[in-house]
Amino acid sequence: MKNLYLILVSLLLITACENDLDQFPPLEAEASSLTSYEGVLNAAYYYQQASTTPMAIMGDFRADNMLMIEEPYPAFDRFNPDLAGGDLVEQFFRPFYSNLYKSILSANNVIENSSDAIEVGEAKFLRALSYFKLVKVFGDVTVNLSPSPSVSDKSILARQPAAGVYNDVIIPDFEDAIAALDNSKIAIGRASKIAAQGLLGKAYMQLGDFSSAETQLAAVVNGAAAAGISLQANFADIFGEANDLNSEIIFATQLSTSIEDEYGFTLFPGWFKGADTKSPMPLDPDLIAAFDAMEAADGGNTDLRRALTIDEANMTGLKWGGLDQDWIELRFADVLLLYAEAMNENGSSAENVLDVLDPIRARAGLNPLDHTVLNTQALVRQAIYDERRIELALEGQRWFDLVRTGTADAEMGQTINKNYYLFPIPNSEVLASGGVIKQNEGY
Numbered sequence: 001m002k003n004l005y006l007i008l009v010s011l012l013l014i015t016a017c018e019n020d021l022d023q024f025p026p027l028e029a030e031a032s033s034l035t036s037y038e039g040v041l042n043a044a045y046y047y048q049q050a051s052t053t054p055m056a057i058m059g060d061f062r063a064d065n066m067l068m069i070e071e072p073y074p075a076f077d078r079f080n081p082d083l084a085g086g087d088l089v090e091q092f093f094r095p096f097y098s099n100l101y102k103s104i105l106s107a108n109n110v111i112e113n114s115s116d117a118i119e120v121g122e123a124k125f126l127r128a129l130s131y132f133k134l135v136k137v138f139g140d141v142t143v144n145l146s147p148s149p150s151v152s153d154k155s156i157l158a159r160q161p162a163a164g165v166y167n168d169v170i171i172p173d174f175e176d177a178i179a180a181l182d183n184s185k186i187a188i189g190r191a192s193k194i195a196a197q198g199l200l201g202k203a204y205m206q207l208g209d210f211s212s213a214e215t216q217l218a219a220v221v222n223g224a225a226a227a228g229i230s231l232q233a234n235f236a237d238i239f240g241e242a243n244d245l246n247s248e249i250i251f252a253t254q255l256s257t258s259i260e261d262e263y264g265f266t267l268f269p270g271w272f273k274g275a276d277t278k279s280p281m282p283l284d285p286d287l288i289a290a291f292d293a294m295e296a297a298d299g300g301n302t303d304l305r306r307a308l309t310i311d312e313a314n315m316t317g318l319k320w321g322g323l324d325q326d327w328i329e330l331r332f333a334d335v336l337l338l339y340a341e342a343m344n345e346n347g348s349s350a351e352n353v354l355d356v357l358d359p360i361r362a363r364a365g366l367n368p369l370d371h372t373v374l375n376t377q378a379l380v381r382q383a384i385y386d387e388r389r390i391e392l393a394l395e396g397q398r399w400f401d402l403v404r405t406g407t408a409d410a411e412m413g414q415t416i417n418k419n420y421y422l423f424p425i426p427n428s429e430v431l432a433s434g435g436v437i438k439q440n441e442g443y
Contacts, residue, residue, distance in 0.1 A: 037114040040106050044126045047103035048253045049261050051133055052327035054096035056268035056320075058137060058423060059396030061279070064286040064412060066271075066317065066394070070278040079416045084424040084443035094426040095263045096137065100130040101144070109147040121180025125191035125199075128173035129329070132203055135162045135170070136400055139422045142437060143169060157433045166207055174200035183227040187245060189326075194220055194227045195251035198330050205338055206404055214342035220250070220335050221356075229332050231359055236308050239319045244326045248333065252326040269325065272317035272394055281315035287393060288312060294366070294390050304365040309393050317394045328395060333360050337388050344380045353380050357387055364391075417442060 060066040061076045068074045075082035103126055110123035134141045140159040149156060177196035186192045201216030224230060232238050232248045245252065261267065266276040274280045291306045311318050340356040351371040358368045374380050388401060402408040403421045419442030430437050 037110045037116070037119055040109045041114075041119050041123055044103045044106035044110065044123060045254075046259070047099045047106065047262075048126070048129070049255060049259070050095045050099035050263040051130075052253055052255065053263050053265070053268040053271070054092045055133065055137075055396040056327070056394075057092055057271060059399050060317075060394055061271070061282070063398035063402055064284050065389075065398050066279070066282045066287075067284045068279050069281070073278045079414070079420040081443050083420075084427070084439075086427070089424055089426050090428075091265050093137075093423060094428060097134070097426050097429060099262055100134055101142075103127075103130045104144060105147065105149075108145060112147045117180050121177045122191040124173040125177035125181070125196050128170045128177065128196075128203075129199060131165055131170050131173075132199065132206075135165050136206065137423050138425055139440065141165060145169070154434055154436045157436045159437060163207075166203060170203050171200065174203065183223075186227060186229070186250070189245055189252060189254050191251065192227070194223055194229060195330060197223075198250050198335050201335070201342075202330070202338060205342065206400075210342045210345040214339065214346055217335055217339040217342055220332075221339055224332060231332055231336075231363060233363065235305050235363055238328075238331065239308075239321070239325070241322050241325045244324075248331045249326075249328060250330040250332060250335065252328045254326050255324060257323045267323055268327070268396075269320035269323060272320050274314065274316040283310055283312070283315040283317060287389075290386070290389055290393075294386065298366045301366055303390065304363070305390055305393075309390075319394045333391055334397070336360060337384060337391065341381070341384045341388075344377055344384065347377075350375050350377075350380050354383070357384070360387065360391060419443075 057076065061068055068076050072082065072085050072087060075085060075088060107123040107127040107130070111120050111127070114120055114123070131141070131143075139162050141162070142157050143160045143165060144156065174196045177191060178193050178200070181191060181193040181196060183192045183194050186194070197216050198220045201213045201220065204210070204213035204216060220229075228247060229250060230247045232243075232246055237243050237246060238248050244254070255261070255267075266278075270276050271279060272282065274282055287310060291303055291310070295301060295303050295306075307318075309317065309319055336356055337360070340353050343356065344350075344353045349371075354369045354371050354374065361368060369383055371380075374383050385401070385405060385407065389398060392398070392401075399408075402411055408416050408421065419440065422440050424443040425437060425439050427439070430439050
């Protein structure tokens with residue numbers, strides 16, 4: 001079921017000016033005069049759509065899972081200033097940046113004005129999710145927590161340190177969402193308590209706070225059954241439009257061809273399937289090698305995820321089909337892998353950690369990992385990293401995992417200037433701010 005209802009009403013309430021923080025409802029319907037904020041909240045959900053394709057491209061094409069072919073797009077595989085080229089910035093980073101700030105502004109209006117605690121909880125969830133995406137991609141970012149930011153005071157556009165964005169916005173907003181929400185709306189694709197717990201755990205993992213992460217991720221694992229969350233028995237049943245909002249999906253951004261996506265270019269299913277001339281055969285041979293290594297380590301058994309993830313004959317990806325298929329923001333297997341990682345970093349025994357991976361591997365047709373062989377923290381860590389790559393391939397995770405875990409150089413086979421762990425701020429934003437917004441170093 002798609003829950004993108006009332007979008008037309010929402011778009012009448014929220015409009016964008018030249019700078020994407022300078023957005024206000026029309027004078028005839030100012031936020032303070034509204035009696036219902038359902039439409040504004042739906043706008044906050046809607047604006048997440050335009051972030052999905054850029055996240056997919058950044059997550060997999062920047063890393064060693066997918067490749068661009070037609071210039072200037074191979075700049076995603078080059079760690080130099082090329083990525084800041086005009087076409088790339090406007091196509092991938094501009095809609096990502098602008099629409100997330102539109103989602104934030106819509107959320108701010110609900111948080112400031114709605115008297116419905118559930119609406120406010122959902123809005124805080126979406127604001128936290130938006131800032132979480134922004135800091136992973138750009139690092140330091142502009143912070144706006146007001147529904148009506150000043151159009152004349154450009155000093156408020158100055159980028160704030162990422163650590164402060166986590167501590168002052170992302171973490172408290174997810175915590176407030178946990179307190180305000182239950183799990184009654186998971187089946188219709190709305191924000192929920194368990195989704196907020198899972199994403200908060202993921203945010204703590206990004207910060208390297210493994211203790212706090214384990215607490216939140218354990219809450220998801222222990223509360224999954226009661227919330228109706230579980231691993232799908234068959235890997236194939238996770239993906240495809242017919243499987244949207246299945247039991248493994250904790251939260252997804254819902255997509256529909258009946259609703260215009262402000263991204264405006266080829267959407268992520270087309271990129272993975274080779275349906276765009278910029279990457280007709282996008283599969284990186286390194287991902288094929290990763291499947292080979294996984295199967296060899298398991299005595300030659302076939303990993304059932306392989307044929308459902310990649311098409312080696314055509315060198316394309318298979319997880320994403322039609323344009324109505326939702327973008328998965330968080331699923332239960334991701335949580336289990338993060339939970340195992342947090343446990344390992346916090347000193348749990350190899351046996352206890354590897355047990356968490358057993359259901360994921362069994363579904364893939366693989367044997368449990370042997371804790372008598374993988375008997376050190378470092379060996380278990382690498383096993384988890386390898387499992388994450390295969391399980392979550394083509395889900396926009398890989399590059400951000402490499403940066404988070406400090407393994408980008410080793411996995412990409414080169415020494416990468418850390419400036420290029422981040423992506424370029426859209427030049428239009430830098431110019432519109434009069435230089436208050438500073439470009440990331442290296443671009």
